[in-house]
Amino acid sequence: MDGQFHFTGNFVFVGFGSITKAVLPLLLEQHEINVNSVVVVAPVLEDSQWFEAQGITLVRCGLNPENFRQILDRLLAAGDFLVNLSVNVSSIDLVSYCVAAGVLYLDTCVEPWEGGYENPSLSLSERTNYAMRYQMLRLRELLDRGPTAVIAHGANPGLISHFLKEALICLAQELKTPVPKTRAGVDWGVLAMEMDVKVIHVAERDTQCSRRIKRPDEFVNTWSVDGFLSEGRQAAELSLGTHEKTWPVDAKCHLFGSGNAIYLDRPGASVQVKTWTPEGGACLGLLITHHETVSTADFLTVKRSGKVIYRPTVHYAYHPCDDALLSINELIGQGWRPQAKQRIMCAEIARGGVDALGVLLMGHAKNAYWYGSLLTVDQARTVAPFNTATSLQVVAGVLAGIIWAVRHPDRGIVEAEQMDHEEVLQLARPYLGMLTGIQTDWRPTDCPTHLLRGEPEAIDQWQFEQFRIA
DSSP, rough: OOOOOBBBOOEEOOOHHHHHHHHHHHHHTSSSBBBOOOOEEESSOOOOOHHHHHHHHEEEEOTTTTTTHHHHHHHHHOOOEEEEOOOOHHHHHHHHHHHHOOEEEEEEEESSSSSTTTTTTTTTTGGOOOHHHHHHHHHHHHOOOOEEEESBBBBTTBHHHHHHHHHHHHHHHHHHHOOOOOTTTEOHEEEEHHHOEEEEEEEEEEEEBBBBBBOOOOEEESSSHHHHHHHOOOOOOOOOOOTTOOOTTEEEEEEEETOEEEEEEEEEEOOEEEEEETTEEEEEEEOOHHHHHHHHHHHHHHHEEEEEEEEOOOEEEEEEOHHHHHHHHHHHHHHTTTSSSSEEEEBBBBBBBBEEEEEEEEEETTTEEEEEEEEEEEHHHHHHOOOOHHHHHHHHHHEEEHHHHHTTTTTOOOOGSSSOOOHHHHHGGGGSSEEEEEEEETTTTTTOGGGGSSGGOOTTTTHHHHBOOO
């Protein structure tokens, strides 16, 4: 979609971490948006000189349940835009506020207030992403359509759902499968079912490395340390496909909502699964909980007469950078107690590192097909300051989501799956390096037969138990 969209309101960003710093220079360059003023609200405002020089107002304050309305009332008016890139700030409360105030909204994940992930008064089920998404969907049911609130729209969750749609279209072309359509457009669940897609990994591998050695009691990462700590210590979550024959021994089901996902009685950062990306091929990933695991399962579920007849197994399989893996191992060894020091890699990242982020569709006639972004740190640095390959992929989702909301300002609460993937990818493409689709013959059972789980001739390649290591 071309043309000028005359957004002339104010922007308020909540949080001043790596993603806010990475997205602001690109937002200021946008031709579709006339940025009137930008305010950043955060409890910590380190390394702010560049942003102050651009006329960005910095407010040193943390939002909490008692003060957020009063603070936002001073900063926002109808027609403005609130971008929530923080941790420990309730997405539910901010969305409710924005709907009432006539303010556009975007976040990159559904967050609770501080302490929500460890609240002892809540069950493990109530502290999952499944539960937080359920609360957001309940809010959507209660509210009128209202101003657009784009939920969970960074790289993943966010762009990954648009990659999924593009991957399904590309795979359909490879398999010469007709694309089923309804009045609303492509019937994505039926398409996946007809192509016999059994398993979908959000398969990501980060090979960026620092020129500074990780020190003991230091957590090092290429994006938010607090964000990784939060999701890594949450219970692992996945959807279990209709083709699965067994139930993981440590799996639990939810007693509310659609029941499209399960969770494991272990933190996601301690669960390893086999996966594959074009960057390095086969590898081990961490089964980290993510919003898109649950939303994708909903999106692709096919029912007949009220009964589920198709759903793929869906989960995240994340191989973070080596320093982050070392940090996770140290974290687990310390009884999941966070390290005393944190460092987000940026300027010290050596040249040549890549973040390969995509969807891996498995079990169909072409075996496995990966589609996604291959972005180097060197490419990221040419686009904008304060970026790594990882942060720029998130920024691409944030920026595309902001522009989409400005173009479609009255859609109410929307997830990535409700957005036009072609429009979003057109907006994000300049920041994603190489977008590509690659077929692979890799399978999770590609190993010596004596290491397989079960007799080789009787193994079902695409069962979750064949992917899981620990």
